[in-house]
Amino acid sequence: MTGRRRTGAIVNRVARLGCAIRGVLALILLALATAAIAAPLADGLLRDALRERAEALRNGGDVRPGGGVIAARRVIPEFYESRGFAPAWADADRRSALLTTVRDSASHGLDPADYQIDVLRKLADEAGSDPLKMADCELLFTEALIRLVYHLRFGKVDPRELYPEWNFSRSLGAVRSVQALEALVRADSLHDAVERYAPQLESYRRLRNALSAYQAIEARGGWPALRPGPTLRAGEHDARVAALRARLAASGDYVSSGTPQPDLFDDGLRTAVIAFQSHHGLEPDGAVGRRTLAELQVDVGRRIEQIRVNLERLRWVAQDIEGDYLIVDIAGFSARLYLDNRLAWQSRVVVGRPYRKTPTFRAVMQYLVLNPKWVVPPTILREDVVPNVLRDARYLAENDMRVVDGAGRTIAPAAINWARYRNGGFPYQIVQAPGAENPLGRIKFMLPNEYSVYLHDTPSRALFGRSERAFSSGCIRLERPLELAVLLLDDPEQWNAEALQKAIEIGETRTVPVERRVPVMILYHTVEVGDDGTTDFRPDLYDRDAEVSAALARPFRFSTAGRAGNVR
Numbered sequence: 001m002t003g004r005r006r007t008g009a010i011v012n013r014v015a016r017l018g019c020a021i022r023g024v025l026a027l028i029l030l031a032l033a034t035a036a037i038a039a040p041l042a043d044g045l046l047r048d049a050l051r052e053r054a055e056a057l058r059n060g061g062d063v064r065p066g067g068g069v070i071a072a073r074r075v076i077p078e079f080y081e082s083r084g085f086a087p088a089w090a091d092a093d094r095r096s097a098l099l100t101t102v103r104d105s106a107s108h109g110l111d112p113a114d115y116q117i118d119v120l121r122k123l124a125d126e127a128g129s130d131p132l133k134m135a136d137c138e139l140l141f142t143e144a145l146i147r148l149v150y151h152l153r154f155g156k157v158d159p160r161e162l163y164p165e166w167n168f169s170r171s172l173g174a175v176r177s178v179q180a181l182e183a184l185v186r187a188d189s190l191h192d193a194v195e196r197y198a199p200q201l202e203s204y205r206r207l208r209n210a211l212s213a214y215q216a217i218e219a220r221g222g223w224p225a226l227r228p229g230p231t232l233r234a235g236e237h238d239a240r241v242a243a244l245r246a247r248l249a250a251s252g253d254y255v256s257s258g259t260p261q262p263d264l265f266d267d268g269l270r271t272a273v274i275a276f277q278s279h280h281g282l283e284p285d286g287a288v289g290r291r292t293l294a295e296l297q298v299d300v301g302r303r304i305e306q307i308r309v310n311l312e313r314l315r316w317v318a319q320d321i322e323g324d325y326l327i328v329d330i331a332g333f334s335a336r337l338y339l340d341n342r343l344a345w346q347s348r349v350v351v352g353r354p355y356r357k358t359p360t361f362r363a364v365m366q367y368l369v370l371n372p373k374w375v376v377p378p379t380i381l382r383e384d385v386v387p388n389v390l391r392d393a394r395y396l397a398e399n400d401m402r403v404v405d406g407a408g409r410t411i412a413p414a415a416i417n418w419a420r421y422r423n424g425g426f427p428y429q430i431v432q433a434p435g436a437e438n439p440l441g442r443i444k445f446m447l448p449n450e451y452s453v454y455l456h457d458t459p460s461r462a463l464f465g466r467s468e469r470a471f472s473s474g475c476i477r478l479e480r481p482l483e484l485a486v487l488l489l490d491d492p493e494q495w496n497a498e499a500l501q502k503a504i505e506i507g508e509t510r511t512v513p514v515e516r517r518v519p520v521m522i523l524y525h526t527v528e529v530g531d532d533g534t535t536d537f538r539p540d541l542y543d544r545d546a547e548v549s550a551a552l553a554r555p556f557r558f559s560t561a562g563r564a565g566n567v568r
Contacts, residue, residue, distance in 0.1 A: 065136030109308035
């Protein structure tokens, strides 16, 4: 080939290449132009779809994105309206962050299924660029976020549906739902932003750690079951000892040292049994009798459920636990006073018997009564006093009690037909004078409430040595009442411990207003984690755990019972 022909061939190839390049460029420009047109078109279709769904929700329409359920039928339309129906979950990383946060709800004892996690995953996978599927994805992701934040803030279960008299705080306060939701979807870390809605209490953090620990035990296969049999005691040989040792080792109560004799109940095992008993509300005698065996037989799944129930209970009351407050834990048989969020006093308590339950409620401490007289409550009058008088006419005199009418005049017991009032309707009051045998002791703490429940001293001091202390008729007996009184009076000059004791010794009934009018919360928690990280499981004294557990298992719906309605 001559040089001229070679040159011509090269020119032709360059020309063809140029045409090809121009064609590619033209296709790229066309694609870009198409994308430029398609992007706003797709965005417009998505916004239209969101608007239509929001309007349907407002009008009570049956909107089921991806087969899921929308419960926040007011907030979701308001949220999308406030942002001009712009999507909140278009970014795949953002959707992934919410899915991770929903999965992590299990660490709070909540169930990811309550946030429709399987439907969320399906919608996230299928949405692609389809505006209708993207709109479905938007609604259900926003619904999941609202539900989760709502549950962390208030609890999944509305306690007023279980206990109509419930009077603890349940409000978003100054927080506006739409603005709060917008802040969440824009947060740098969605997970951290959501976590801030959970109780920020040390007790809650510890209980979450306990849940994680017991879930790990369950993942390892739990602990072995023990065969029934006679009481096991230290020094005895028994084939069940090896299983007992393995059971206590699995729950962390027994730590092996050396190589124990397999069937010998040695001192190391006895120490482990005492630790187990102490953390399960049992008398710590070191022997495995009927009650201890029953607690050992409770499987790890039931312990996990017990922790979940008590995490829920903490969510119910977390808003009230701040600053100065006094907590009485019925199931824990304890009372604690916190001043400026610091533990200032604690005491063992005696609470109501299972058939005369101490109620759960919130009230404010108002005043103390020194050397109180005791006006017998109607229930005790009907169920105890009247039957005792019918059995023994000397009962009132022997207990320093008198009958008084509405004007305070004394009525002779012999003038009353007691048999007429076996079933109630007694027209008088029975009053016991102050003194050493008065069941209120030397001081009572008044927090006006509809149940006529108060805190008080008691002459029955021996009861505080029991592991279970449910012996009252509903009121709360304190082991260390005078220390509490000094703290609440908060007047070191006039009402130090010595001055208070002198006023009591005078013997006169006296009402003293308290300087610190602290909220008093009567609660019921069957699990608590101590400062050392040890988990205490208490007997379910009033059989209340099962109803909370059942309510947690029911499908979620936003409460219609009043104050929570502003978050719907």
